[in-house]
Amino acid sequence: MILYFSGCGNSEHIANGLAKLTEDTLSKIDPLEARPTINIKQNEALGIVCPVYAWAVPRIVDEYVKRIQSDNKPEYCYLACTCGDNVGRTPERFAKTLSKKGWRLDAAFSFILPETYINLPGFSLDTQESEKRKKELAEERLPHVVKAIKERKKIIDVERGKMPWFNTYVTNALFYGLLITDKKFHVSDACVKCGICEKVCPLKNITVVEGRPQWNGNCTNCMACYHHCPQNAIHFGKATIGKGQYYYDK
Ligand SMILES: Cc1cc2nc3c(=O)[nH]c(=O)nc-3n(C[C@H](O)[C@H](O)[C@H](O)COP(=O)(O)O)c2cc1C
Numbered sequence: 001m002i003l004y005f006s007g008c009g010n011s012e013h014i015a016n017g018l019a020k021l022t023e024d025t026l027s028k029i030d031p032l033e034a035r036p037t038i039n040i041k042q043n044e045a046l047g048i049v050c051p052v053y054a055w056a057v058p059r060i061v062d063e064y065v066k067r068i069q070s071d072n073k074p075e076y077c078y079l080a081c082t083c084g085d086n087v088g089r090t091p092e093r094f095a096k097t098l099s100k101k102g103w104r105l106d107a108a109f110s111f112i113l114p115e116t117y118i119n120l121p122g123f124s125l126d127t128q129e130s131e132k133r134k135k136e137l138a139e140e141r142l143p144h145v146v147k148a149i150k151e152r153k154k155i156i157d158v159e160r161g162k163m164p165w166f167n168t169y170v171t172n173a174l175f176y177g178l179l180i181t182d183k184k185f186h187v188s189d190a191c192v193k194c195g196i197c198e199k200v201c202p203l204k205n206i207t208v209v210e211g212r213p214q215w216n217g218n219c220t221n222c223m224a225c226y227h228h229c230p231q232n233a234i235h236f237g238k239a240t241i242g243k244g245q246y247y248y249d250k
């Protein structure tokens with residue numbers, strides 16, 4: 001069984017690839033579900049697929065996993081996380097979440113894919129060339145990860161980057177405390193009132209009022225609304241202006 005969360009399609013793409021190659025079932029995480037229940041069969045593997053936010057599993061995914069009700073614990077549990085660059089100590093931090101449930105993280109894999117976070121000065125999307133290269137490399141990596149999963153290997157195979165501990169525990173806390181907000185989202189006159197932003201928000205945080213989006217304070221900055229707007233009419237302060245859009249086109 002594979003559970004996945006994705007804002008801009010990178011993790012969804014990897015989850016689809018893993019499900020196809022491992023012939024496993026795929027289920028989308030609804031972060032608003034109060035009591036998610038899963039039925040893990042004996043000997044079944046559980047895969048969690050999601051992006052990395054500030055060098056950790058997104059808090060909404062972490063909280064979801066904490067709430068999961070299940071009769072059995074998975075025999076083999078792995079994390080496949082997607083990132084723009086690196087993941088720090090994401091596996092170790094997530095392993096703690098699992099261990100509090102009595103579950104064990106047996107393996108973790110990272111996939112480097114195009115960047116989606118551009119809400120700060122100095123942060124930008126990948127060039128077309130880098131986007132293509134990252135996608136090709138991730139595609140090449142998939143069968144190796146699948147082999148490890150099928151063999152039930154106990155392995156941490158991730159790109160950690162510099163200062164992994166600091167980023168996962170210190171920068172992450174600062175990031176959530178200071179930067180995750182929807183107060184800076186605004187919409188320009190280019191909006192054509194299509195409602196796509198409302199539909200793609202995984203937290204149902206957007207209400208379209210008189211054709212225009214309003215943000216309601218429960219945001220994880222996944223950037224799905226920004227990147228999917230057909231008019232590029234949504235912006236985050238001034239930081240996103242002129243930076244373009246990206247989502248993994250199926
Ligand atoms: C809020 C936020 C925080 C992010 N933090 C990191 C990070 O710490 N390290 C990294 O390499 N990429 C980071 N990224 C980039 C995403 O992890 C990467 O683009 C991911 O593949 C997006 O997955 P998705 O398309 O399934 O949403 C971040 C993106 C967002 C939106």
Ligand code: SF4
Nearest residue numbers: 191192194195197229
């Ligand atoms: S997706 Fe863009 S164009 Fe459509 S309603 Fe939202 S802001 Fe307006």
Ligand code: SF4
Nearest residue numbers: 201219220222223225
């Ligand atoms: S409001 Fe936009 S950035 Fe915030 S959670 Fe919803 S889609 Fe993601």
